[in-house]
Amino acid sequence: MGKKKASDSLGKSIIKHRFKTTTKSRSKEAWLHSSELDDGSDWNRINLKSVTEQSNLDDFLATAELAGTEFQAERLNVHFVSPQLQEGILTKDQVQQIEIAHKDNRHLLRIPRRPAWSVEDAAELVQKNEREAFALWRQQLGELQEKEHIVLTPYEKNLEVWRQLWRVIERSDIVVQIVDARNPLLFRCEDVETYAKEVSPHKMTMLLINKADLLTASQRKKWAEYFQANGIRAVFWSAAQENHALELKAIQEAESADEESESSEEDPPQKEEAAATPPKEEPVEDEKCKMLSREELIQLFQQLHQGPKVVEGVTAVGLVGFPNVGKSSTVNALYQEKKAAVSSTPGKTKHFQTLIIDGGLMLCDCPGLVFPTFVFSRAELVVNGILPIDENRDHVAPVGLVCQRIPRVVLEETYGIRLPLPQEGEDPHRPPSALELLDAYGCMRGFMTQRGQPDGPRGSRYILKDYVQGKLLFCHPPPGVDEVEFQEDETHDELEEVTDNVKNTNISDTLDDGFFRTRDVKAHSRAPSGPRQASSQHKVGEKPWKKHHNRNKTGKLRRIFAHLDT
Numbered sequence: 056m057g058k059k060k061a062s063d064s065l066g067k068s069i070i071k072h073r074f075k076t077t078t079k080s081r082s083k084e085a086w087l088h089s090s091e092l093d094d095g096s097d098w099n100r101i102n103l104k105s106v107t108e109q110s111n112l113d114d115f116l117a118t119a120e121l122a123g124t125e126f127q128a129e130r131l132n133v134h135f136v137s138p139q140l141q142e143g144i145l146t147k148d149q150v151q152q153i154e155i156a157h158k159d160n161r162h163l164l165r166i167p168r169r170p171a172w173s174v175e176d177a178a179e180l181v182q183k184n185e186r187e188a189f190a191l192w193r194q195q196l197g198e199l200q201e202k203e204h205i206v207l208t209p210y211e212k213n214l215e216v217w218r219q220l221w222r223v224i225e226r227s228d229i230v231v232q233i234v235d236a237r238n239p240l241l242f243r244c245e246d247v248e249t250y251a252k253e254v255s256p257h258k259m260t261m262l263l264i265n266k267a268d269l270l271t272a273s274q275r276k277k278w279a280e281y282f283q284a285n286g287i288r289a290v291f292w293s294a295a296q297e298n299h300a301l302e303l304k305a306i307q308e309a310e311s312a313d314e315e316s317e318s319s320e321e322d323p324p325q326k327e328e329a330a331a332t333p334p335k336e337e338p339v340e341d342e343k344c345k346m347l348s349r350e351e352l353i354q355l356f357q358q359l360h361q362g363p364k365v366v367e368g369v370t371a372v373g374l375v376g377f378p379n380v381g382k383s384s385t386v387n388a389l390y391q392e393k394k395a396a397v398s399s400t401p402g403k404t405k406h407f408q409t410l411i412i413d414g415g416l417m418l419c420d421c422p423g424l425v426f427p428t429f430v431f432s433r434a435e436l437v438v439n440g441i442l443p444i445d446e447n448r449d450h451v452a453p454v455g456l457v458c459q460r461i462p463r464v465v466l467e468e469t470y471g472i473r474l475p476l477p478q479e480g481e482d483p484h485r486p487p488s489a490l491e492l493l494d495a496y497g498c499m500r501g502f503m504t505q506r507g508q509p510d511g512p513r514g515s516r517y518i519l520k521d522y523v524q525g526k527l528l529f530c531h532p533p534p535g536v537d538e539v540e541f542q543e544d545e546t547h548d549e550l551e552e553v554t555d556n557v558k559n560t561n562i563s564d565t566l567d568d569g570f571f572r573t574r575d576v577k578a579h580s581r582a583p584s585g586p587r588q589a590s591s592q593h594k595v596g597e598k599p600w601k602k603h604h605n606r607n608k609t610g611k612l613r614r615i616f617a618h619l620d621t
Contacts, residue, residue: 150431152204153204153206153431155204156202156204156205157205157429160199160202160205160429161429163195163199164199164244164245164246164427164428164429165192165195165246165427166192166217166220166244166246166247166250166426166427167188167189167192167217168188168192168250168253169185169188169218169221170184170185170187170188172184185214185218186214189214189217193212196210196427205429206429206430206431206432206433207427207428207429207430208425208426208427208428208430208436208441209425209436209441209442210425210426210427210428211424211425211426216422216424217424219421219422220375220421220424223373223375223419223421224247224250224251224254224258224373224375225254225365226365226371226373226409226419227251227258227365227371227372227373227419228257228258228259228360228362228364228365228370228371228372229258229259229260229261229356229359229360229370229371229372229373230247230248230251230258230259230260230261230373230375231260231261231262231263231372231373231374231375232244232247232248232260232261232262232263232375232376233263233265233374233375233376233380233381233382233385234262234263234264234265234376234377234380235265235266235377235380235381235439236264236265236266236267236269236270236275236278236291236530237266237269237270237525237528237529237530237531238439238530238531239262239264239278239289239531240531240534241428241430241439241531242376242377242380243262244426244428246426247260247375247426248260257362257363259288259359259360260288261288261289261290261359262282262287262288262289262290263289263290263292263374263385264278264289264290264291264292265292265293265294265380265381265384265385266293266294266295266380266381266525267291267292267293267346268293268295268296268346269525269528269530270291270530272344274530274532274541275291275343275344275346276343276344277532277533277536277541278344278533279291279343279344280343280533281533281534281535281536283343290347290352290355291344291345291346291347292346292347292352292385293346294381294384294385294387294388295381295384296346297348297349297388298384298387298388301349301388301391349388349389349391352389353389353412353416356370356372356416357370357415357416366417368414368415369414369415369416369417370415370416370417371409371417371418371419372416372417372418372419373419373421374386374418374419374420374421375421375424376421376423376424377423377424377425377426377441378423378424378425378441379423379440380423382420382421382423383420386410386418386420389412389418390410390412390418408420425441432452432456433449433452434449434452434453434455434456435456437453437519438453438456438457438519438522438523439523440523444516444519444520444523445516447515447516447519450489450493450511450512450515450516450519451489451490451511451515452489453515453519454489454492454493454515454518454519455488455489457489457492457518457519457522457527458486458487458488458489458492459486460529461522461527461529462486463486463487465527466487466492466527469521469526469527470495470496470499471499472495472496472498472499473495474487474491474492474495475487475491475495489515490511492518493509493511493514493515493518494509494511496509496514496517496518497509497510497511497513497514500514500517502514529542530542
């Protein structure tokens with residue numbers, strides 16, 4: 056059969072006719088008729104979409120296009136960022152200006168108030184008044200944020216969460232703010248104390264300084280003196296340490312019960328002799344900086360409020376504060392049972408709950424709220440755990456802030472890395488830059504990009520999480536106390552012990568130990584998991600994960616009597 060003759064389809068013919076670029080000779084009078092305008096194929100390219108709303112950027116560009124304004128880039132105005140510069144770190148002059156702005160506008164930091172209401176009011180009217188008051192409060196904070204040198208925390212913008220706080224304060228006799236011991240003033244909201252007194256003058260407020268085990272006794276003493284001088288009622292407490300003590304106590308009780316059941320009749324005299332030995336005397340700690348135990352804290356709550364109560368015969372204690380400061384952990388430690396879910400992610404607790412400790416004490420756990428607070432920069436929000444680390448995009452400034460606060464020696468010993476020393480002409484005592492730490496940490500852990508460069512964003516997440524969790528410890532001093540002197544109470548003694556050990560050892564021994572020592576840095580490796588953790592007791596070629604150490608297990612005869620084979 057012969058080849059079919061190719062014929063153009065109707066669609067192709069229309070396209071060719073539309074986009075045909077032939078020149079037509081027209082007379083001089085052709086322009087008088089609108090039907091002969093040479094618009095051709097441009098009609099199908101005109102944007103005829105109706106536009107009723109535009110964003111700010113689109114509106115600006117459309118106005119500029121109508122005005123015939125053109126924009127050109129300023130190619131000469133170029134700013135080169137040096138890797139050695141501490142980008143995002145404030146200077147002393149900037150810090151002073153921000154402190155002055157914070158002091159002048161501190162009276163504007165308020166939490167939303169619940170409007171006056173009564174039982175006779177309808178629910179729709181009460182909710183309408185609350186929404187109007189909340190909108191006015193957000194408008195005032197928006198005007199405050201527009202001022203120069205003012206940086207606010209990303210405060211809670213959900214009205215339902217604030218309603219939970221209103222209910223907790225109204226039901227509580229004692230309003231307890233739980234703050235982080237490493238920076239108590241950042242997590243303290245003074246307006247919560249003012250609002251509690253506005254609701255009822257009989258309500259009492261206090262600070263519960265959680266994670267106090269991260270502070271030394273001298274550091275706690277300085278904070279106690281500051282709170283006492285300013286008339287702030289505060290006590291020290293560690294929910295994690297108390298929960299750990301309860302777990303150890305439960306394990307010891309279980310072990311002692313097993314030992315008593317398996318012990319013989321000759322054991323009681325030995326126990327009496329052991330009980331006769333006097334226990335070791337612990338150093339007496341000052342009452343001001345003492346960390347309270349569970350029993351002492353419960354006793355303080357029961358004896359603190361002596362006035363009229365919301366519920367007759369029951370002292371209600373409301374626990375409020377920022378997310379991830381230990382409210383739920385405190386509830387579990389006081390109740391000696393897991394009653395509140397604990398998570399490092401902010402916002403784990405959704406609704407307030409009431410728990411009865413005994414007949415005369417009730418706890419009200421409030422969801423974590425981010426109160427509006429002044430900060431110096433966004434990096435400070437990240438390192439204090441207020442903003443999620445995994446959602447952070449600017450990693451250089453927070454890591455640079457960590458480098459400013461943590462000494463070089465501590466970073467090297469913690470991560471098993473070697474940071475580059477300052478170059479010639481630089482300050483020999485300068486802290487390492489963020490890029491130096493990230494490059495060294497990325498090379499040690501094997502965090503590399505596709506181009507073979509250290510992955511800074513990935514390494515920064517690990518470093519910032521270690522800082523938030525307390526592995527890299529930095530504690531803020533009270534106002535009026537030198538920061539270097541305050542930190543020396545914690546790090547100076549450890550550094551002196553290291554230097555004394557180095558001086559007392561022989562040089563040859565030090566060289567031998569340094570040469571033959573195996574560094575446990577585990578670079579480019581992953582720890583074995585599961586039953587494949589072989590120990591040095593097994594011979595080469597054996598499979599320790601195959602041995603279940605079950606004496607009653609029947610094995611193959613050729614394996615049992617393998618030693619008899621000749």
